[in-house]
Amino acid sequence: MDIYRIIRLYRRIKSPRLKLLGILAMHSLHRRYLNLAFDPVLACNLRCRMCYYSDPEVRKAMGGRFSESDVEAIARSLFHRVLKLQIGCGAEPTVYPRLAELVKLAHEHGIPHISLTTNGNLLTREKLEALAANGLNELILSTHGMTKATYENLMQGAHFEAFLQVFHDFEALRKEKYPQLQLRINYTFNEDNIDELPLIPEVLAEARPNVIQIRPIQNIGNSDYDNFSQQYAIDHYEQCILPVVRFCQQYDITCLYPEKDNLKAVNPDEDNGQHTNSLVELLPYLYFGPHEGWKERYNPYEETFEQYSRRTHRVRLMLRHLFGMAKETEVVEVTKALNYTINN
Secondary structure, three states: OOHHHHHHHHHHOOOHHHHHHHHHHHHHOOOOOEEEEEOOEOOOOOEEOOOHHHOHHHHHHOOOEOOHHHHHHHHHHHHHHEEEEEEOOOOOHHHOOOHHHHHHHHHHOOOOEEEEEEOOOOOOHHHHHHHHHOOOOEEEEEEOOOOHHHHHHHEEOOOHHHHHHHHHHHHHHHHHOOOOOEEEEEEEEOOOOHHHHHHHHHHOOOOOOOEEEEEEOOOOOOOOOOOOOOHHHHHOHHHHOHHHHHHHHHOOOEEEEEOOHHHHHHOOOOOOOOEEOOHHHHOOEEEEOOOOOOOOOOOOOOOOHHHHHHHOOHHHHHHHHHOOOOOHHHOOOEEOOOOEEEOO
16 A cells, blocks of 8 residues: 555645545544554663653653553554554654564554654664564654764764664565565754755665655754754755755655745744644544553543544534534644645
8 A cells, every 4th residue: 555645645635624524434434544653662772862862851751661462452442443553653663572563463453554663773684574574564764864973963872884784684675575665764854964965865875765754853842952943944945955855756756845935834933823733634643652641541441443433522523623613622732733745
């Protein structure tokens, strides 16, 4: 399944009401439509400077881990409605000892697209092969630099050589046994690493990615790195970001990137106000992580997704929005939203 094709088609639908009708139909017909973000463990092997794990107080508060029975309960309750499973959202999933078993469980439940987001420094050839054999569809590697100095400065504790070794091992596996396995690169840029974006074609030549996402730094907590300005990126957009977009177009690589005007949405130098997520953005999304009290909102030991939906009046909420009866307080999540363009 080409998940990015589905995303492109969804974004081409400009009417929120039409999107909501589609979600309602998928929900009512008991079809898969959920994007499940899943952190099996709240820990990380690195201390990336742009991440909240660089804050000692955050690290003290983290450390939760799902038990095997927790994962099995979530799978029984929810996996039959999941279209995409994203393993690794706010933590590093490769420190979870049963990661390959989690991927296998998701595959056995028929989830069409299983992604793993990781810094890659703990992945070996053997671990990669186990993940691929158990049904992983996409490996997403996060990076904050294309040179050793920048990479290791922004990703404290990481080794650039280990990052490059993952590409070598991945490409070997893809050529030998798993040609369908996809590779995605997530590059988070700031004023100190954006100039290295044009190096991506050279550095990643050995294992050409299927997808590249270029995303700006955002304030996600009390991180060590605290320059969130997008002004340099806006001023040097043509020199830094567009070369990667053109490279992706040339080699038929899917590219997710912000338009220059969209960077203003996350630029703290400008007062843009807040952007409220619409219901059509929130309804397909669910997150599970082993935070304290994680079962208070949705307890998979006690209810299925259908029972959870009835308890939270999911269908009624959709109908109220469709017929213009919803109150503003019924959608309360507010973020600095950034819309990514998809090149093909």
